[in-house]
Amino acid sequence: MKILNKASFIIATAAILSSATSCKKLLEENPRAQLYPNYFTTPGGVQAAVTGVYNDLRNTFSGEGLVFYYNGTDETIPGGSAGPNPIVYNSFNGINSSNAPDITGLYVDINTLNGVFQYASSITDVAARTQYVAQAKFLRAFLYFYLVQTYGGTTATQKSGIPLHTTFITQATTADAPAPLADIYNLIIKDLTEASNELPNTITTTNPFSAAGVGKTATAAVAKAYLAKVYLTRGYSEVKQSADFQASADLTAALINTKGTYGLDLWQDYSDVHKPANDYGKENVFAIDFGGATDPLYTGYTLQGSGGFGLNQLYVLARMNYVGPGIDNIPGIDAVPQKLTNKTGMFRDVYGGRPYTRLAPNTRYTMNVAFADQVHDSRYDNTFQTFWICNTNVAAGVKSDQVTLKGKLIPTTGPSTSAYIRPLDGDTAILMPSVDVDMARRDNFKGLIVTPKQFNNVVFPTVKKFDDPKRTGTGDFSSRPIILMRFSEVYLMNAEANYMLGNIGTTADMLNVLRKRAAYRTPDDAQFIAKNAISVTAATMGTVNSANVQAMQLTPAQLAQLSIPNNTSSPATLCGMDLILDEYSRELYGDPRRWYDLVRTQQLVRRNKMYNTNGGPNVQDYHARWPIPQNLINTVLSGPKYPQNNGYN
Structure with a gap:
């Protein structure tokens, strides 16, 4: 079925937000309001509306626009090629309503979904109608939850936030106002509760929102998981309710205990979590799908001008420019920052990919705290690329005496010039070990060694978990889905909810499930990590994994820390929430989420002060909400002026 552009079946966007979107011109030039309600009364029209909203989510969760999830947190700093806004986001110095993330266009989708609710009752096929409406309920809740986490709603102390629209609007207006935070949450919870009772437990081939049984859309488990998060x-x-944490704990416990019903589970090996073959496997709860070039129902995109499928740019954001660093041991090669030459052992290939360098790990936290244990915990090796194999003919580098040659790098015999080919031979051109090295080690190494103290926003371990083997061109983007909810997060949410309830034993049990899984390594995993990193053989696997499992269980000192209540103010004193947030980092690093995790747990200010050199001095409590976009404020022309969130101009 051909999916219509969202603007082609929307009468009018929600209130004033219509004039702030790309639909304004269409609404003014080609009004067809008298036709659209009829369109919503057919199964095909409703399916097109719902699928069109799913399609539109790609524009929200696709690539560079996601940097506000990462910057201004403990995990990430702006990369060497980041623009001015990411730098502002990271420093919290200059954030205003003009440079905030503008997602007001999502109200177009919300209005589409409201149209589904208003007219779907005319569909006589009860089973089909139930599924269409259930999907619409999930999507409206998902969008409002995203918006309310970003901008908030009015409370006793907050004067602004997002509007709340629940009816199908057919006439654009020039007035709008923020809604009470309590009302927004009540609608989200109502929609998700009803959706969780009406959606199927799994995706099947008969599901109208599926591609041959492949998971594309929400299920009952997805709705329940997001309800727990809400x-x-x-x-x-x-506007908290006394039973909120208990409700989250109960919902996540039920999902874990009945995971087989929903086809959900953890992989035994953390290495399997991010393999493309498992993108629609048991640990993927909910994803934004890009479908590949052969799926017109859910993709609707052709090959990009720069190559590649769809618009998933996630794999390029935290990718170092591996072509730049040279291999000569010049004076300053061991300094901080490291002095580099341009005698590079690399050219840009398909396997190495396109380095946008928009993000870089914040070594102060990411390497030194979250991934400090790289011996017993496999998640660092499975998240970051720490070595690059020479793929070009380059003259031998010189040793630190500036005279003696180090030895010529032997390039791989199969460079990936037109396909994604993992190099199986050749010398290492760039190596990033987990420890410092002396000059003798550098001189005995043909390529370049970069140590953790030398990582910066230009040279750093690359996030590799989003790599796409289907790419055939160096500039290709990715057709892989962007995972927004993994099953491991259900365990983390359960741990977090129980921590806030004071149930420390259950919190520890949930964290230990993930920590023990992270201790597991197989001989096959060694193919994808540097030879200097920790690996196992068939002979050592059992013994090593058994020892790692014991080492990864929470220690008595960590259990004592879990007993310390959530500390939201003092950077000098650790608490149980620090352990939980560290586990979120290890399990989900690179996924678009961190800013929201810190805001939710009331740790945005404190954790920035602990680990973010640039943001710590500037971050304030009001930064937990982004400013209302200026285009919304400017286009409210009737009634009271739309208020700005506290703290912003």
Whole structure:
């Protein structure tokens, strides 16, 4: 079925937000309001509306626009090629309503979904109608949850936030106002509760929102997982209810205990979590799908001008420019920052990919704290690329005496010039070990060694978990889905909710499930990590994994720390939430989420002060909400002026 552009079946966007979107011209030039309600009364029209919203989510969760999830947190700093806004986001110095993330266009989708609710009752096929409406309920809740986490709603202390629209609007207006935070959460919870009772447990071939049984859309488990997250988030807020944390704990426990019903589970090996073959496997709860070039229902995109499928740019954001660093041991090669030459052992190939360098790990936290244990915990090796194999003919580098040659790099015999080919031979051109090295080690190494103290926003371990083997060109983007909810997060949410309830034993049990899984390594995993890193053989696997499991269980000192209540103010004193947030980092690093995790747990200010050199001095409590976009404020022309969020101009 051909999917219509969202603007072609929307009468009018929600209130004033219509004039702030790309649909304004269409609404003014080609009004067809008298036709659109009829379109919503057919199964095909409703399916097109719902699928069109899913399609539109790609524009929200696709690539560079996601940098606000990462910057201004403990995990990430702006990369060497980041623009001015990411730098502002990271420093919290200059954030205003003109450079905030503008996602007001999502109200177009919300209005589409409201149209589904208003007219779907005319569909006589009860089973089909139930599924269409259930999907619409999930999507409206998902969008409002995203918006309310970003901008908030009015409370006793907050004067602004997002509007709340629940009816199908057919006439654009020039007035709008923010809604009470409590009302927004009530609608989200209502929609998700109803959706969780009406959606199927799994995706099947008969599902109208599926591609031959491949998971593309929400299920009952997805709705329940997000409902648990909503309760968890509201539990910290100004409109919290006394049972919020318990509701989140109960929902996540039920999902874990009945995971087989929903086809969900953890992979035994953390290495399997991010393999493309498992993108639609048991640990993927919910994803934004890009479908590949052969799926017109859910993709609708052709090959990009720069090559590649769809618009998933996630794999390029935290990718170092591996072509730049040279291999000569010049004076300063061991300094901080490291002095580099341009005698590079690399050219840009398909396997190495396209380095946008928009993001870089914040070594102070990411390497030194979250991934400090790289011996017993496999998640660092499975998240970051720490070596690059020479793929070009380059003259031998010189040793530190500036005279003696180090030895000529032997390039791989199969460079990936037109296909994604992992190099199976050749010398290492760039190596990033986990420890410092002396000059003798550098002189005995043909390529370049970069140590953790030398990592910066230009040279750093690359996030590799989003790599796409289907790419055939160096400039290709990716057709892989962007995973927004993994099953491991259900365990983490359960741990977090129980921590806030004071159930430390259950919290520890949930964290230990993930920590023990992270201790597991197989001989096959060694193909994808540097030879200097920790690996196992068939002979050593059992013994090593058994020892790693024991080492990864929470220690008595860590259990004592878990007993310390959530500390939201003092950077000098650790608490149980620090352990939980560290586990979120290890399990989900690179996924678009961190800013929201810190805001939800009321740790945005404190954790920035602990680990973000640029943001710590500037971050304030009001930064937990982004400013209302200026285009919304400017286009409210009737009634009271749309208010700005506290703290912003």
